[in-house]
Amino acid sequence: MMTGLQTPRSSDAEAIPDALALAFAPLHKRAFGIAVGAAAGLLFFLATATELLRGVDIGLYLLAEYFYGYSVTWIGAFIGLFWGFAVGFVAGWFIAFCRNLALAISIFISRTRGELHATADFLDHI
Numbered sequence: 001m002m003t004g005l006q007t008p009r010s011s012d013a014e015a016i017p018d019a020l021a022l023a024f025a026p027l028h029k030r031a032f033g034i035a036v037g038a039a040a041g042l043l044f045f046l047a048t049a050t051e052l053l054r055g056v057d058i059g060l061y062l063l064a065e066y067f068y069g070y071s072v073t074w075i076g077a078f079i080g081l082f083w084g085f086a087v088g089f090v091a092g093w094f095i096a097f098c099r100n101l102a103l104a105i106s107i108f109i110s111r112t113r114g115e116l117h118a119t120a121d122f123l124d125h126i
Contacts, residue, residue, distance in 0.1 A: 024103060027096040036092025041085035048077035 044063070051060050051072055064070045067083040 024107065026100040026103065029093045029096040029100070032096040033089040033091075033093035036095070037085040037087075037089030040088025040091075041081040041083075044080035044084035045077050048072060048080050049074075052077070 047058075048060055051058055052074065060072050063080065064076075067080060069079045070076050070083060071079075
């Protein structure tokens with residue numbers, strides 16, 4: 001039995017805390033796209049339904065310029081739900097892709113710099 005200071009095993013020395021590993025974990029692109037798409041579709045549906053129920057014109061008719069078949073009607077609310085999901089899915093997938101790519105590049109650069117720094121004086125020992 002050792003008392004006092006113990007030397008860490010090699011697997012313990014390279015272990016990182018769970019919170020840090022979770023912070024740098026890649027996003028699942030499809031799941032993030034579905035989440036953003038569902039939120040965007042629901043937002044368009046609720047905005048259209050609110051305008052229909054209150055009778056107050058807030059300018060949603062302009063969405064018809066971007067979303068084929070949309071109008072400020074109940075059928076248009078469901079068309080807006082579809083288009084909101086489609087556009088939100090693509091945007092969410094792309095955001096997750098860009099975030100994962102940027103994270104992978106930054107980790108690669110940091111790891112490469114660390115390895116170069118660790119072996120910088122290699123030739124001095126020959």
